[in-house]
Every structure is written in C-alpha cells, then in structure tokens.
Amino acid sequence: MAASSIPLEALEKSMVLAPVPAEHWLVIAPPVWCMLVGAILIMVRKRMGLQSWLSIPALGGLVLIDAALLAVVIREGPITMVMGRWLPPFGIAFTVDLTGALFNLACGIAALAGGIAALGDIDRTRRTYGFFPFLFLMVGGVSGAFLTGDIFNLYVWFEVLLISSFGLLILGSEREQLDGATKYAILNLIGTTLFLIAVGILYAVFGTLNMADIAAKAPTLGHDAPMMTLSLVFIAAFMMKAAAFPVNFWLPASYHTPRIVVAGLFAGLLTKVGVYALIRVMVMMFPEEGNAYSIVIGVVAVLTMLTGSLGAIAQSDIRRMLGYMVITGIGIILSGVALGAQTAISGALFYSLHSMIVMLALYLMAGIAGRMGGSFSLHELSGLYAKSPLFAALTLALFFSVSGLPPFSGFWPKAMLVKAAFDFGAWWQGAAILVSGLLTTIAATRAFALGWWRMPASGAVVPARMTAAELIPLAGLTLLSVGVGIYPEPLLALAQTAASGLLEPVAYLHSVFPSGVPTP
Amino acid sequence: MAKIQSEQSARPGPRRGMDTLIFRTMAPYLTALMVLFSVFVLLRGHNEPGGGFIGGLIAASAFAILGISNGVSAVRRALWFDPITIAAAGLALAALAGVLSLFADVPFMTALWAFPNIFGTEVALSTPMMFDIGVYLVVTGAITAIALALEEREDD
Numbered sequence: 001m002a003a004s005s006i007p008l009e010a011l012e013k014s015m016v017l018a019p020v021p022a023e024h025w026l027v028i029a030p031p032v033w034c035m036l037v038g039a040i041l042i043m044v045r046k047r048m049g050l051q052s053w054l055s056i057p058a059l060g061g062l063v064l065i066d067a068a069l070l071a072v073v074i075r076e077g078p079i080t081m082v083m084g085r086w087l088p089p090f091g092i093a094f095t096v097d098l099t100g101a102l103f104n105l106a107c108g109i110a111a112l113a114g115g116i117a118a119l120g121d122i123d124r125t126r127r128t129y130g131f132f133p134f135l136f137l138m139v140g141g142v143s144g145a146f147l148t149g150d151i152f153n154l155y156v157w158f159e160v161l162l163i164s165s166f167g168l169l170i171l172g173s174e175r176e177q178l179d180g181a182t183k184y185a186i187l188n189l190i191g192t193t194l195f196l197i198a199v200g201i202l203y204a205v206f207g208t209l210n211m212a213d214i215a216a217k218a219p220t221l222g223h224d225a226p227m228m229t230l231s232l233v234f235i236a237a238f239m240m241k242a243a244a245f246p247v248n249f250w251l252p253a254s255y256h257t258p259r260i261v262v263a264g265l266f267a268g269l270l271t272k273v274g275v276y277a278l279i280r281v282m283v284m285m286f287p288e289e290g291n292a293y294s295i296v297i298g299v300v301a302v303l304t305m306l307t308g309s310l311g312a313i314a315q316s317d318i319r320r321m322l323g324y325m326v327i328t329g330i331g332i333i334l335s336g337v338a339l340g341a342q343t344a345i346s347g348a349l350f351y352s353l354h355s356m357i358v359m360l361a362l363y364l365m366a367g368i369a370g371r372m373g374g375s376f377s378l379h380e381l382s383g384l385y386a387k388s389p390l391f392a393a394l395t396l397a398l399f400f401s402v403s404g405l406p407p408f409s410g411f412w413p414k415a416m417l418v419k420a421a422f423d424f425g426a427w428w429q430g431a432a433i434l435v436s437g438l439l440t441t442i443a444a445t446r447a448f449a450l451g452w453w454r455m456p457a458s459g460a461v462v463p464a465r466m467t468a469a470e471l472i473p474l475a476g477l478t479l480l481s482v483g484v485g486i487y488p489e490p491l492l493a494l495a496q497t498a499a500s501g502l503l504e505p506v507a508y509l510h511s512v513f514p515s516g517v518p519t520p
Numbered sequence: 521m522a523k524i525q526s527e528q529s530a531r532p533g534p535r536r537g538m539d540t541l542i543f544r545t546m547a548p549y550l551t552a553l554m555v556l557f558s559v560f561v562l563l564r565g566h567n568e569p570g571g572g573f574i575g576g577l578i579a580a581s582a583f584a585i586l587g588i589s590n591g592v593s594a595v596r597r598a599l600w601f602d603p604i605t606i607a608a609a610g611l612a613l614a615a616l617a618g619v620l621s622l623f624a625d626v627p628f629m630t631a632l633w634a635f636p637n638i639f640g641t642e643v644a645l646s647t648p649m650m651f652d653i654g655v656y657l658v659v660t661g662a663i664t665a666i667a668l669a670l671e672e673r674e675d676d
Binding site for chain 2: 020025035036038040083
C-alpha cells in the first residue's frame with residue numbers, strides 16, 4: 001500500500017480496514033454483472049446466435065444473484081458496502097435494505113422473462129441494433145438505483161437507465177417510434193433535470209449526499225432549511241418519472257410504439273424506479289415533509305387512479321389500454337405513500353412488486369394476442385378464446401390480477417391499502433381505490449369480451465398455438481402472480497418488515513454508520 | 521500510413537474542400553502524434569492534470585482528423601476494431617478494475633497497487649490506472665463512432 005506511511009489511527013477514521021465478507025459483494029454484484037455482460041454483448045453484437053446463448057444464462061445468473069442478496073438481507077438486515085473503502089459520508093455507499101432487495105429481485109425476474117420473450121418477439125434486425133446489450137445496461141441502471149445509498153449516485157443510475165431506455169425505445173427507427181421517443185425523452189429529461197436541481201439544493205443544505213446521513217440530520221435542521229421547497233422539487237421530479245397525473249401524458253403516447261417486450265419492461269420497471277425513489281426520499285429521508293405533503297400526494301394519487309382507469313376504458317388499442325392501467329397502478333401506489341402508515345407503505349411496496357410482474361405479463365399477453373389475432377385493435381380482434389383456450393385462461397388470470405380480484409396477487413395490497421385508508425379517515429382515497437378497481441375490471445372484461453369471447457364475423461376459427469418463447473415467460477409470470485395471491489404470507493411479512501425499516505431506518509443507519517452518525 | 525496513402529491516391533473523383541494535398545499528406549503524421557500525446561496525457565493523469573477522459577477526447581479528435589483528410593474507411597481500417605467494440609472493451613476493463621478488489625478482501629473499486637521492477641525501473645501499476653485506461657477506451661470508442669458516423673454521412 002502506498003498509504004502505509006500514514007498512522008493507523010488516521011486511516012481508521014477515513015477507511016474501512018476490516019476485511020469485507022464475500023457475501024457483501026452481492027450488494028454491488030447486480031449492476032456490475034449487468035455492466036460486464038452488457039459490455040461483452042456489445043463486443044459480440046454481430047454474432048446473433050452467441051447473443052441469445054450468452055444473454056439468457058446471464059439473466060438467469062442475475063436472478064440467482066438477486067435472490068441470494070435478498071436472502072442475505074433477510075438474514076442480516078441492511079448491508080452496506082462503501083466504494084473504494086472510503087468511509088461514508090464521503091465515500092459512496094451502496095446500502096441494501098429489504099425494500100431495495102425486494103425491488104431488485106422483482107426487476108431481475110422481469111428481466112429474465114423479458115429476455116426469453118425477446119427471443120420470439122425481437123426479430124434479427126432489431127437484435128442487430130443491440131436489444132440485449134441495451135437490456136443489460138438498462139437493468140444494470142435499474143438495479144443500481146434500487147441498491148445505492150447515495151442520492152447523487154441514484155441520479156447517475158437514473159441517467160444510465162434512461163439512456164439505455166432511449167436505445168431500446170427506438171430499436172428499428174420507425175417514424176412512430178421516433179415520435180413516441182421524442183415525447184418520452186423530453187419529459188424524462190425535464191424530470192431528471194429537476195431531480196438534479198433538487199440534489200443540488202439538498203447538498204447545499206446538508207453538505208452530504210449519503211441517504212443515511214441525510215435521514216439522520218433532517219430532523220435536527222428544523223425550520224432553518226428550505227425543506228418544503230426541496231421536498232416539492234423531489235416530489236415533482238419523481239412523479240414525472242412515475243407517470244403521475246398530470247405529468248403522465250408521455251406514457252400512453254410512447255409505450256405502444258416500441259416492440260412489445262420493450263414496452264412491457266418499461267411498464268414494469270421504469271415507472272417503479274420513480275416510485276421507489278419517491279418512497280426512499282419522502283418516507284425514509286424526509287418523513288416530516290412527506291406527512292406535510294400527504295394531502296397533495298393523496299389528491300394526485302386519486303386523480304392518477306381515476307384518469308388511468310377511465311383512460312383504459314376509452315381505449316380500443318390493447319397496448320394503449322395497458323398503458324393506462326400502468327398509470328392506475330401508479331396512483332394506487334402513490335395513495336399508499338400518501339397515507340404513510342406502516343400498513344399503507346407495506347401495501348404500496350407489495351403493489352409495486354405485483355405491478356412489476358403483472359404489467360410485464362400483460363404486455364407479453366398483448367403481444368401474443370396481436371400475433372394470433374393479427375391486430376391490437378379491439379374492433380378487429382376476435383375469437384382468441386376459440387383459438388387457444390390456454391392463452392385465454394392465462395389472460396383472464398392476469399386481467400383479474402390487475403383489477404385486484406382474489407385470489408390473485410393484486411388483491412392483497414389493495415385490500416391493505418383500502419383498510420389503511422378507512423382506518424386513517426382518508427375514506428376518499430379508499431373509495432377511489434375501489435372505484436378505480438371497478439373501472440379497471442370493466443376495461444379488462446370489455447377487452448376480454450370483445451377480443452377473446454366474441455366470435456369472428458366469418459365464423460371460422462383456426463386454432464393457434466403459443467411458441468415456447470411466448471408461453472414460458474407468460475405462464476411463469478402468471479403462475480407467480482397466482483402463487484403470491486394464494487399464499488401471500490411470506491411476501492406480506494417481508495413487505496411489512498420492509499415498510500417498518502423505511503419508517504424507522506435505525507438498522508439502515510446502523511449499517512452505514514456502525515459507530516453512530518458523525519456529527520458536524 | 522503508407523497503406524492509407526496508397527489507398528487514397530487510388531480513389532478517383534473530385535476532392536472536397538478540406539481535402540488538400542498538404543492536409544492529406546500531413547494528417548497521418550499528425551494523427552500518430554496526437555494518439556501518442558493522448559497516451560501521454562492518459563498516463564500522467566493520476567497525479568497531474570490529464571487522465572482517461574481528456575486523453576480519450578484527444579485520441580478521438582486524432583481519428584476525426586484522419587477521417588476528414590483520408591476518408592472514413594481509412595480510419596476504420598487503421599483502427600482494426602469497430603469503435604463501438606473499443607468502447608465496450610473499455611467498459612469491461614473499467615468494471616473489471618473494480619472487481620479485482622474482490623481478491624484482496626477489500627470493497628469494490630479499492631485502489632490496489634503493484635510496483636514491479638521492469639528493466640531496472642520501478643513501474644507503478646494500479647487498478648485506478650486500469651480504470652482510467654477503461655475510461656480512455658470508452659471515450660475514444662464512443663466519440664470516434666459518433667465522429668465517423670457524421671463524416672460518413674457527408675461521403676454519401
């Protein structure tokens with residue numbers, strides 16, 4: 001070591017000197033793994049066969065890493081690794097608590113399902129443009145955002161995933177895609193810029209970017225700092241990312257243009273990153289300001305839900321209908337954030353995980369429906385039930401799940417949220433969740449009645465089969481949703497523990513600062 | 521360089537504005553000099569002004585100059601690898617530089633140093649340098665790819 005001439009006491013104050021246990025490397029492993037595989041895939045991007053052979057096992061490996069990380073976090077509580085062994089708050093820390101680990105695992109599962117579905121959906125030309133490298137870089141960005149414990153680092157991961165998502169969005173460079181991508185890019189860049197401005201104000205106020213450090217110092221600042229302004233900028237930035245009303249017009253305008261797998265991954269993952277960041281900042285870091293803004297967030301949540309579910313009924317293109325259903329889900333999650341109590345936050349976390357899996361499955365379903373029926377329009381789509389009863393059964397399960405009917409995974413978090421809303425006197429939010437659930441059910445059953453039950457005018461139905469690349473991810477995700485719906489206790493318990501960890505981040509703080517938060 | 525020039529002289533057709541004889545003759549030497557300088561800037565960057573990013577920019581400008589004078593295909597042949605591949609290799613190298621800490625029981629991206637004695641000279645090798653070379657390759661590859669794409673459009 002070059003630094004060996006410096007006395008040990010001085011080193012102890014600035015560096016981690018204890019050896020790092022191997023399992024702590026799981027904290028950084030998902031983003032590094034994605035970056036490495038992504039870089040290798042770019043190098044071999046001309047060799048299509050190799051791309052698929054490398055990508056699917058690598059995504060499987062990612063799911064294993066994510067699962068191992070979750071297991072370690074369940075056993076040990078939040079774990080931290082500081083980059084370059086520099087101690088926080090100066091070194092950049094990756095801190096994973098239960099919330100981050102759960103989101104990260106759901107992201108890994110969605111990426112694996114999307115990768116398998118892409119084998120069928122993304123044709124050769126588009127794979128040449130680099131679907132798999134972009135997928136890995138985007139997933140790396142998303143998991144980095146879920147795992148980091150530094151707010152500026154969170155911004156960097158936002159940029160990583162945003163740039164990769166631009167690449168995915170315009171695969172194929174069709175006119176319609178460029179149109180959608182422009183709207184998507186401009187609004188997301190505004191959101192990211194607002195986020196950056198907020199981080200700048202935050203740094204000026206706190207002099208630190210470490211989330212644990214900020215969470216510890218926020219209550220001591222009192223009214224000396226422009227905390228309400230700061231929180232509002234954060235809320236605005238993350239709401240744009242999460243596609244909350246009224247800054248959500250970009251989502252239905254762009255999500256139906258890319259390939260269906262890409263749209264599904266965006267719907268599942270990207271809006272959830274915004275939600276995750278909102279929960280992390282407003283629930284864990286600034287709980288006081290989060291409570292003060294709860295009415296604002298609640299009103300936005302209700303409007304998001306209602307516009308989303310009404311929009312879903314009004315659409316005739318299945319993909320656009322699903323775009324509005326994504327928005328409804330965001331409203332429901334935001335309502336949990338607005339209510340703010342432990343049951344509500346755990347409901348919001350549970351619903352986010354459910355939505356990541358089910359929204360991707362719904363988009364994959366729409367892709368198969370479009371291929372079998374030859375159209376995405378409900379005016380033309382018909383007879384899918386007669387064509388493939390298995391596909392119709394999976395579709396129905398997913399529609400029930402997204403509407404929040406038992407025994408599917410959407411039911412439990414909604415039940416928790418409605419109960420929390422009525423318990424805390426926010427009956428209007430509970431009512432809005434129920435009404436939006438009813439409206440979503442109407443939209444879903446309408447689509448099912450037109451596209452699946454209705455017989456084609458000619459009366460002739462040719463039976464159709466799903467290919468393996470269509471069936472495996474769709475059935476896998478649907479079974480996951482059904483499994484969680486029938487046996488929700490483990491995930492429920494995890495979500496509740498995760499919510500407690502966000503509301504009382506003692507363990508999180510201890511993991512970053514084992515010997516107490518340094519005082520300025 | 522000689523190969524590049526012979527290729528150029530074989531190219532028929534009218535020449536464009538920047539494409540004067542003097543520029544065409546000098547550009548390969550200028551490019552070689554700039555690439556050499558970019559490596560110098562990269563290596564001095566650990567303790568003094570310089571580093572992978574600025575070194576990469578200098579290298580990319582060198583290739584852009586060669587592209588303007590001698591044509592994009594000449595640059596592609598001279599680079600041997602596709603610029604995007606170079607950038608990806610840099611990304612992999614930078615990531616690997618961080619992962620090396622795994623074998624020393626220290627956190628990700630901790631600087632590891634080695635001072636081997638090569639031909640009587642002590643050479644300081646480190647993972648930050650490896651990371652910086654990765655950055656150099658990413659910047660060179662990415663910016664060169666953009667520059668060549670823009671220059672190619674003009675050639676059509």
